[in-house]
Amino acid sequence: MQPANLLLLTVVLAIVAYGFGYARSRTLATPLGGIRHLKSLPFYYGARASLWCAIPALVVLALWAAFQGKVIQTLVLGSLPAELAPGSAGEASLLLSKISNVASGALPAGFVEAPIAEAADRLEALREQSRMLMTALVVSVAVLAGFLGWLKIRPKLNARVQVESILKWLFFSCAALAILTTVGIIFSVAFETFRFFGKVPFTEFFFGSQWSPQTALRADQVAAEGAFGMIPLFTGTLLISAIAMTVAVPVGLMSAIYLSEYAGKRVRGIVKPLLEMLAGIPTVVYGFFAALTVAPFISDLAASIGIEASSQSALAAGAVMGIMIIPFVSSLSDDVINAVPQSLRDGSLALGATQSETMKKVIFPAALPGIMGGILLAVSRAIGETMIVVMAAGLAANLTANPLETVTTVTVQIVTLLTGDQEFDSAKTLAAFALGAMLFIATLLLNVIALKIVRKYREQYD
């Protein structure tokens, strides 16, 4: 039986075990005078029996599925005649794929040496045996453990506590999954980053002002040396993010102030969802809006007042990105401003302050830490944004502060470095990981700062 089917079977067995456990607890309860004489409700006895049935079986299944491939491969390779035995790991994997191709019928047995064909047969046989063994083992473990669990049901047994502690572990492992994924990403990026620094010196990457990652693909090819200075990329990222924030922060903040303090209930009910809809537009749509509408408009406008502007500019990408981020800033700020207690507003108004004085002098300062937190979250969003920049800002790594020129960002370069056919051990592709690591560190720092500020804010007036 295939592991997937086996999984299904285990689930079915677990459900059956639940039914038996439930029934047994009720049967045990009857002579005692009803289920109130049991330590736990019948549901918990059933759940306990089903967990007893499922957990060992699933563990066996997982272990078997994880190791069977390796074991079978070793057995097959070990049985090959000495003259065919692989000399290196590379040869071994080539040989194995040949054998499994024969076994699966993709490669006719007549085309290969006899020992390979034999090995393919052996592979097939071993797989078959493994499947049967696995099925037998998993089913018997499930049945046996389920039976034991069922047998152990006593009126005095506190099944609820046991089930709940298992569930607690289940929840914990769900939480751990997110953390482990993050850790995994960090390690894979860090590993490749170290390989990159083995090829390109530290100083060049951090202090170089040239970015042109095109290197020779073959030894005989004539190409540039390749320059890996991250400065122009980070400058581009900062420039575009700065433009985006100059658009998003004032507009977002003022719309938040309007919505929370001045707008009537009806206006608020209409405007707020509309504003939040901006966040639902896919970034690729923003991207072509920026590239096809905003960028030409800006370059035409610049040309009409006699300034030279590139058809793809940091300004276009930044402005559109700013519009995209407005709901972030406005929504978070609106929440924070609303969270300022009404009593502070009343206190200020009762002193004869106008609404705008109250806003400026009492509510805004009280909400400021929370607003800052929101802005920093928006900044990390801007830094990580890719699509708009790819489409509207261009790919040329210019070291410039002129928003009318074309620039590129870290994220865009990561995309261009990794798309298409690439070898994964050249400095060019490894550079993407180094950039990713830097970006990760930058946004992580921003998030840490944002969280710190938000936490401090929480203690403000409670």
Added chain:
Amino acid sequence: MTNMNQTVARETADQDTPVVAVEASKPAHGSVEEGKTVGKPFSDKAKFKLRDVEVFYGENRAIKNISLDIARNEVIAFIGPSGCGKSTFLRCLNRMNDSIDSCRVTGSLMLDDIDIYDPKRDVVELRARVGMVFQKPNPFPKSIYENVAYGPRIHGLANRKADLDEIVENSLRKAGLWDEVKDRLDATATGMSGGQQQRLCIARAIAVSPEVVLMDEPCSALDPIATAKVEELIAELSESYTIVIVTHSMQQAARVSHRTAYFHLGNLVEVNETSKVFTSPEHELTESYITGRFG
């Protein structure tokens, strides 16, 4: 005056959620006729002249045809069961009900010779003359100094730092807080005790030299010692200000006020000298309330 402890109820509703009178489960301790107030609701030294005042929350009539004078430099206490409209009525006096959309006020409300609800009236000026202290101490999350200086600053009462310092010191002295805080004026106000915070709010209110101070259950969030201090302060302030205080504690009304007004389900039932209200109330409902038959 028996059973007083039981009748010291706490209003559950916050001051920003107005309690609307509920007609249900009214005990039959007498009835009240709308617009009829027994006792002495009028005065010839009136600071506020309030006539035929009605307040609506949407369709709901929370204040029913109340007429009352509030005299210069008197302390008048508003008492009555929860939801009787006393806070609503108080908040009409400096138009703090304006921020509630559905709220509508009719009738004539005059402060000296100005019409409080004149649509052209500048509420800023009105509120500078009629200050307010709330149920829960609500100092701004700023320093003690900044809290008191806030009002004078927005009204431009001080041209120089020295003037402002003087106003702050005087207000804190009047509020009986100066000696406790003079060494830590830069400390944040939210770090003070509840009683200190409430006295700071009083100092903040009197820093703009109002003529009237409205107090909406100013002691309901305070312990007995802090309450005693605030009550002492009210007695002192009554020399220079007109004070209107809403309270749930009848002992407090008896201790601090000159006149007491008893509200019941949006009606003003009885107004009289405090001693008279608590010893020989004229209206049956007043008597039932102060003797603790309901509350």
